[in-house]
Amino acid sequence: MLMRQPFPNLQFTYTPPFGPIVQESGVQFSVFSRSATAMRLLLYNKVADREPAEIIEFDRDSDRWGDVWSLHVAGLKHGQLYHLQASGPWDPDNGHRFDSTARLIDPYTQALAGEFMKSDDGVIRPPKCVVIKDTFDWDGDRHIRRDISESVIYEMHVRGFTKSKTAKIDSGGSYLGVIEKIPYLQSLGITAVELMPVNEFPIRDIYGKKLDRPNYWGYDPMAFFSPHRGYAHDKTPGAQITEFKQMVKALHAAGIEVILDVVFNHTCEGNEQGPTLSFKGLENQVYYILSEGKHFSNYSGCGNTINGNHPVVREMIFHCLRHWVHNFHIDGFRFDLASILSRDRKGNLVPNPPMVELIAEDPLLADTKIIAEAWDAAGAYQVGSFGSARWAEWNGRYRDDVRGFWRGDGGTLGALATRLAGSSDLYEHSGRPPFCSINFITSHDGFTMNDLMAYKHKHNDANGEENRDGDNHNISDNYGVEGPTRKKSISMIRDRQVRNMLTTLMLSQGVPMLVSGDEVRRTQKGNNNAYCQDNDVSWFDWRLVEKNADLLRFVKSLIAFRRNQPTVRRREYLTGRPVDGRKIPDVSWYAPDGIVLDWSQQELAMMAYIAAPSRVEDPEELGRDMVLMFNSTGQTMDFTMPAMGRNMKWNLFLDTAAVSPADIYPDVDGPMPPDSMVVDMPHHSMKVYVSGKIPGEGKKSRG
Structure with missing residues (x-):
C-alpha cells in the first residue's frame, strides 16, 4: 500500500510565462510586443553603469513566436542587470510610441536596482531590471486563511511606520523595520495589515534629480511584479525580495495577514508629455486606454489609464496577482480605483465586467481576500454594486454617515443605524453579507482621526499647490479653534469624539479598518493629502504610544472585545426580527426615554439593543446582549434602559466621556446601571452596556 509522505517545507510557486526565467544553462527572456520591428536586450555589469556592457539583438526569425519575443542567453544567472529596447513605428495618431533609444523596464521584472540616472544627452536611464532566481526558505509558511468576517484591518505605510527616529530601531523605514514592530501590532490585536503600495514606483525624477514633492504614498506604479527597492535595508540588487518575504513570514508567524494595496489603474509614464519607460515603448495601444486611438484617457486622474480589459493586459494582471499570492504568500489585495477595472477598452463602464468576475473566480486566488475601492477619478461610484459576493468594498458611505452623525449633522440618525447594522441597503440586494463592507472612518487619503476633530478645513500649503489639492468635503469640525488648543472644554469634546468614532467603528457589523497611528492620535497638522510628505508630517511618531497610552489602552480593549464577541461580527444583517431561536429581535432601536424610536425625530440621540446570536460558529463561544447609547447632541441627557432589558444583569463596558481607566472595562465588569x-x-x-453571557446552541451552518 502506497503511503502519502508529508513534505512540510515543499512550497507551491508560480512562474509567469514572461520576463526572465533562470535555467540551468542561462536565462530565457520573453516579452510581448505586437508592433515592434526589432527587440534588443541591454546587459549591465554594475548598477552604476550608464551604458550597457553588451547589447544582444533578438532575431526576428528565430526569436519571435507570434507576438512574443523570446531569447535564451547562455551563462547568465541570478543578479544579472538588464533593460529592454524596442524599435517600431513612432505614430502617435495611431497609438504607437516606439523609441529605439529608450531603455525600457521589463513589465514582468521581479526587481529593480538603482535610481534614474542624471542625463545630459536626453536619454532616460531608469532603474535596472534584475534577474531573480527564487531560493527563499519559507519554512512551511502558508496563508493564514482567516475568514474576512473575523478580520480587523490596519492600513499602514511600510516606510512611514518606522522611519521616524522615535522608532528607535536600526532598520527604520524598511521591511525589516516592520518586523521589529510586530510585537506592537500583536498587542494592538489587529488581524491584518493593509500595506500602501509596495510595488516599484519612482524615487527620483526621470533625469535623476531629487523630487521636490516625492510620491511618498507610492501610487505611481513603475513595475507591478517588483517589491519597492526603497523599503529594503540592504541595498544589494534583489535584496528587497528576501526582506519582503522575511516580513511576510514574520507577520504570518504572529498571526497577522498581509494585504497589498495594488494600483492596476495607471502607471508613472503619464500622458503624451510623460516619459517612455516601459509599456509605452513596447505596445502603447494595448497597455493604455486611448481616446480617438491616440490620446491617453485619464480615468485615474494621473494622466493615463491601464487598459485592464484588454486580453493581454488582463493576462498580465492575473500573472501579477498570482505571483504575489504564491511567491510572496500575500493574503489579499485592495484594488485602488477599482472601478477602472469595470471599463471596457473604450473606457465605457460595462455591466458584469469580465476582469472583475475573473478575479473573483480565479482558482489560484480562491484563498485570497479581494477588496475594491469601488470608484474612480472620472465619476464612477459603484459602492454597493461592485462585483459578486467574493468582493468586499471600502464603504465610503459608512465613512461619511458616521462622520456626519457625530459632527451633529441633521437627518443622520437613520443613516448611522443602517451603517451600524451592516449597510444592508448597499449590499443585501446583490446577495452579499455584511462582511463585504469594509468600514472605515479615516484612511491614508484625508484627515487622520485626530485631525478630523481639530480642523474644519484642509491645510495643505506644504504640498506646494497653494492648498488646491485634497478633498474639500471632509465632514470634520474643530469645535471652536482651528488646530491645536489648550482650551480644556474643546480638548474634552475632541477626546470624546475620537473615542466615539473608534467605538462606532469597532462595534459595527462589517469589517473595521483602522489607520496606522489613529490609535495614538497621530496628526498631519491638518494636511489631508500628504502624498508627498516623506517626513514627520506622515511618519508614525512613536512617542505618542506613551503620550496617549490611555487611548491606546481603549483601542486595544475595543479590538479584543470585537474579536471575542460574535454579537458584533455577524454573518447576517441585523433585521429587527427575532432570529436564531430567541424570542427577542436581533436589534431594536429606542429613543432616550426608552420607547420605540421615532425615525422622523431630528434629535441625534438613540439606543440600540443588539441581541446575541444563540447559534454561533464556535459552540463554545458565548455571545452577549448589548445596549449602545448614542448622544451626539450638545446637551447632557437622561437615557432610560429599554424595558426589554430591565430584568437582566448589565455591566458598563465603556463610557467615552469618562476619564481613563473608567472609560473602558476590558473584562466587561464595569458598574451596573442605577x-x-x-x-x-x-x-x-457614547456608553455601551453588556449583559451576562448568553449560551450558544452550537455550530451554525454556513450553507
Missing part, C-alpha cells in the same frame, strides 16, 4: 435604570449621558458621548 437601580432606576436611568443613565446620565453627557453631551457628545
Whole structure:
C-alpha cells in the first residue's frame, strides 16, 4: 500500500510565462510586443553603469513566436542587470510610441536596482531590471486563511511606520523595520495589515534629480511584479525580495495577514508629455486606454489609464496577482480605483465586467481576500454594486454617515443605524453579507482621526499647490479653534469624539479598518493629502504610544472585545426580527426615554439593543446582549434602559466621556446601571452596556 509522505517545507510557486526565467544553462527572456520591428536586450555589469556592457539583438526569425519575443542567453544567472529596447513605428495618431533609444523596464521584472540616472544627452536611464532566481526558505509558511468576517484591518505605510527616529530601531523605514514592530501590532490585536503600495514606483525624477514633492504614498506604479527597492535595508540588487518575504513570514508567524494595496489603474509614464519607460515603448495601444486611438484617457486622474480589459493586459494582471499570492504568500489585495477595472477598452463602464468576475473566480486566488475601492477619478461610484459576493468594498458611505452623525449633522440618525447594522441597503440586494463592507472612518487619503476633530478645513500649503489639492468635503469640525488648543472644554469634546468614532467603528457589523497611528492620535497638522510628505508630517511618531497610552489602552480593549464577541461580527444583517431561536429581535432601536424610536425625530440621540446570536460558529463561544447609547447632541441627557432589558444583569463596558481607566472595562465588569435604570449621558458621548453571557446552541451552518 502506497503511503502519502508529508513534505512540510515543499512550497507551491508560480512562474509567469514572461520576463526572465533562470535555467540551468542561462536565462530565457520573453516579452510581448505586437508592433515592434526589432527587440534588443541591454546587459549591465554594475548598477552604476550608464551604458550597457553588451547589447544582444533578438532575431526576428528565430526569436519571435507570434507576438512574443523570446531569447535564451547562455551563462547568465541570478543578479544579472538588464533593460529592454524596442524599435517600431513612432505614430502617435495611431497609438504607437516606439523609441529605439529608450531603455525600457521589463513589465514582468521581479526587481529593480538603482535610481534614474542624471542625463545630459536626453536619454532616460531608469532603474535596472534584475534577474531573480527564487531560493527563499519559507519554512512551511502558508496563508493564514482567516475568514474576512473575523478580520480587523490596519492600513499602514511600510516606510512611514518606522522611519521616524522615535522608532528607535536600526532598520527604520524598511521591511525589516516592520518586523521589529510586530510585537506592537500583536498587542494592538489587529488581524491584518493593509500595506500602501509596495510595488516599484519612482524615487527620483526621470533625469535623476531629487523630487521636490516625492510620491511618498507610492501610487505611481513603475513595475507591478517588483517589491519597492526603497523599503529594503540592504541595498544589494534583489535584496528587497528576501526582506519582503522575511516580513511576510514574520507577520504570518504572529498571526497577522498581509494585504497589498495594488494600483492596476495607471502607471508613472503619464500622458503624451510623460516619459517612455516601459509599456509605452513596447505596445502603447494595448497597455493604455486611448481616446480617438491616440490620446491617453485619464480615468485615474494621473494622466493615463491601464487598459485592464484588454486580453493581454488582463493576462498580465492575473500573472501579477498570482505571483504575489504564491511567491510572496500575500493574503489579499485592495484594488485602488477599482472601478477602472469595470471599463471596457473604450473606457465605457460595462455591466458584469469580465476582469472583475475573473478575479473573483480565479482558482489560484480562491484563498485570497479581494477588496475594491469601488470608484474612480472620472465619476464612477459603484459602492454597493461592485462585483459578486467574493468582493468586499471600502464603504465610503459608512465613512461619511458616521462622520456626519457625530459632527451633529441633521437627518443622520437613520443613516448611522443602517451603517451600524451592516449597510444592508448597499449590499443585501446583490446577495452579499455584511462582511463585504469594509468600514472605515479615516484612511491614508484625508484627515487622520485626530485631525478630523481639530480642523474644519484642509491645510495643505506644504504640498506646494497653494492648498488646491485634497478633498474639500471632509465632514470634520474643530469645535471652536482651528488646530491645536489648550482650551480644556474643546480638548474634552475632541477626546470624546475620537473615542466615539473608534467605538462606532469597532462595534459595527462589517469589517473595521483602522489607520496606522489613529490609535495614538497621530496628526498631519491638518494636511489631508500628504502624498508627498516623506517626513514627520506622515511618519508614525512613536512617542505618542506613551503620550496617549490611555487611548491606546481603549483601542486595544475595543479590538479584543470585537474579536471575542460574535454579537458584533455577524454573518447576517441585523433585521429587527427575532432570529436564531430567541424570542427577542436581533436589534431594536429606542429613543432616550426608552420607547420605540421615532425615525422622523431630528434629535441625534438613540439606543440600540443588539441581541446575541444563540447559534454561533464556535459552540463554545458565548455571545452577549448589548445596549449602545448614542448622544451626539450638545446637551447632557437622561437615557432610560429599554424595558426589554430591565430584568437582566448589565455591566458598563465603556463610557467615552469618562476619564481613563473608567472609560473602558476590558473584562466587561464595569458598574451596573442605577437601580432606576436611568443613565446620565453627557453631551457628545457614547456608553455601551453588556449583559451576562448568553449560551450558544452550537455550530451554525454556513450553507
